[in-house]
Amino acid sequence: MKILTIVGARPQFIKAAPVSRALRKAHREVLVHTGQHYDANMSDIFFEELHIPKPDYNLGIGGGSHGQMTGRMLEAIEQVMLKEKPDVALVYGDTNSTLAGALAAGKLLIPVLHVEAGLRSFNRAMPEEQNRVLTDHIAALLSCPTQTAVENLHAEGVTQGVRNTGDVMLDAVRYNAQLAQEAKPLHKTLAQLRVLRGKSAALLEDKGYYLATIHRQENTDAPDKLLTIVEALNELNHPVIWPVHPRVRERKEMARLGDHIRLVEPVGYLDMLMLTGHARMVLTDSGGLQKEALFLGTPCTTLRDETEWVETLEGGWNVLAKIDRADILAKATRAVDTRNGTACSAFGDGNAAEKIARMV
Numbered sequence: 001m002k003i004l005t006i007v008g009a010r011p012q013f014i015k016a017a018p019v020s021r022a023l024r025k026a027h028r029e030v031l032v033h034t035g036q037h038y039d040a041n042m043s044d045i046f047f048e049e050l051h052i053p054k055p056d057y058n059l060g061i062g063g064g065s066h067g068q069m070t071g072r073m074l075e076a077i078e079q080v081m082l083k084e085k086p087d088v089a090l091v092y093g094d095t096n097s098t099l100a101g102a103l104a105a106g107k108l109l110i111p112v113l114h115v116e117a118g119l120r121s122f123n124r125a126m127p128e129e130q131n132r133v134l135t136d137h138i139a140a141l142l143s144c145p146t147q148t149a150v151e152n153l154h155a156e157g158v159t160q161g162v163r164n165t166g167d168v169m170l171d172a173v174r175y176n177a178q179l180a181q182e183a184k185p186l187h188k189t190l191a192q193l194r195v196l197r198g199k200s201a202a203l204l205e206d207k208g209y210y211l212a213t214i215h216r217q218e219n220t221d222a223p224d225k226l227l228t229i230v231e232a233l234n235e236l237n238h239p240v241i242w243p244v245h246p247r248v249r250e251r252k253e254m255a256r257l258g259d260h261i262r263l264v265e266p267v268g269y270l271d272m273l274m275l276t277g278h279a280r281m282v283l284t285d286s287g288g289l290q291k292e293a294l295f296l297g298t299p300c301t302t303l304r305d306e307t308e309w310v311e312t313l314e315g316g317w318n319v320l321a322k323i324d325r326a327d328i329l330a331k332a333t334r335a336v337d338t339r340n341g342t343a344c345s346a347f348g349d350g351n352a353a354e355k356i357a358r359m360v
């Protein structure tokens with residue numbers, strides 16, 4: 001079979017690595033990079049580090065409004081599909097690249113396989129929620145990471161082609177965590193961080209720092225929310241490492257960051273696993289990072305009103321914090337009972353990629 005895979009954003013590269021490896025054992029894959037993420041440290045580094053095959057097409061479509069970006073991608077992906085005539089189109093997650101790929105395939109009657117189907121925040125104001133609902137309703141094959149995701153689809157009447165494969169991000173963590181350990185010890189990872197603002201991270205220690213990432217539109221486009229997050233981080237009594245997403249970097253609220261916050265360039269996946277595994281806590285609005293924290297046994301505070309990954313909340317490993325100074329501080333300094341370890345079983349057995357490859 002000929003599979004045409006569409007990726008474009010950082011988390012999709014990480015998910016595509018194990019799936020691509022599994023798919024290529026039995027099928028031919030044509031890889032399309034939309035260009036949604038284009039900085040070297042948001043894109044190239046993942047292809048190199050995770051040995052993802054070089055894209056067959058790079059559409060170079062990044063930036064712009066949601067409609068503009070999605071529309072341009074739709075047009076360009078359709079051209080590639082008309083030329084390649086794939087048997088199946090494969091899309092990941094909930095970005096504009098996901099929706100554009102699904103829509104282009106749907107209109108050409110090419111069956112769509114959606115990896116990470118069935119996730120819901122039940123907040124339609126999120127661009128991601130619109131993308132994932134629409135993609136799920138176009139898809140013929142739906143790979144769900146959890147049973148909750150299966151049930152969300154059933155509640156919307158989507159029952160055909162649905163399979164609980166487990167979460168491919170568990171595959172990615174299992175495969176790469178050991179490689180990360182072998183690649184570099186923590187002190188070397190810290191010393192090599194490219195600091196944009198704040199003190200050097202070189203002398204930080206295991207469990208001696210918070211790891212923060214913020215990029216969600218709802219937190220970054222509202223100046224008061226971003227300022228609240230910055231002010232809360234400023235009051236934490238441990239240093240913070242913040243690999244900064246390009247959409248946040250130049251925001252004027254960032255000038256208010258205190259010295260103990262190490263604002264650093266985005267890092268590669270292996271470094272990120274090291275930083276996550278050794279942090280005292282993760283503070284994030286990322287989807288993927290909430291799970292990686294759980295898989296690596298690091299407590300997490302999610303700076304959002306809701307999460308799609310409800311299983312991470314069990315046992316208090318992950319808690320939600322409102323964008324409110326006092327609430328963020330209370331959650332970030334809470335005591336977490338780590339004695340029973342984390343339960344990752346809701347996310348499958350770490351062999352999702354093989355199961356996904358068998359769906360086509």
Ligand code: UD1
Binds near residue numbers: 062
């Ligand atoms: C996108 C996804 C989001 C996902 C995130 C992963 C959508 C609607 N959102 O959000 O679901 O969680 O990726 O990180 O698809 N930029 C650069 N260089 C880059 C990439 C982005 O400078 O390499 C800047 C551009 O100014 C761009 C802005 O960041 O306009 C936002 O990028 P965009 O891809 O639209 O959204 P993300 O916030 O990255």
Ligand code: UDP
Binds near residue numbers: 265269273
């Ligand atoms: N990540 C990374 N380097 C960074 C920040 C994040 O490798 O500097 C990884 C992170 O470990 C996770 C993925 O990127 O695997 C999450 O991507 P992001 O937060 O951008 O998107 P989301 O998961 O929210 O869609």
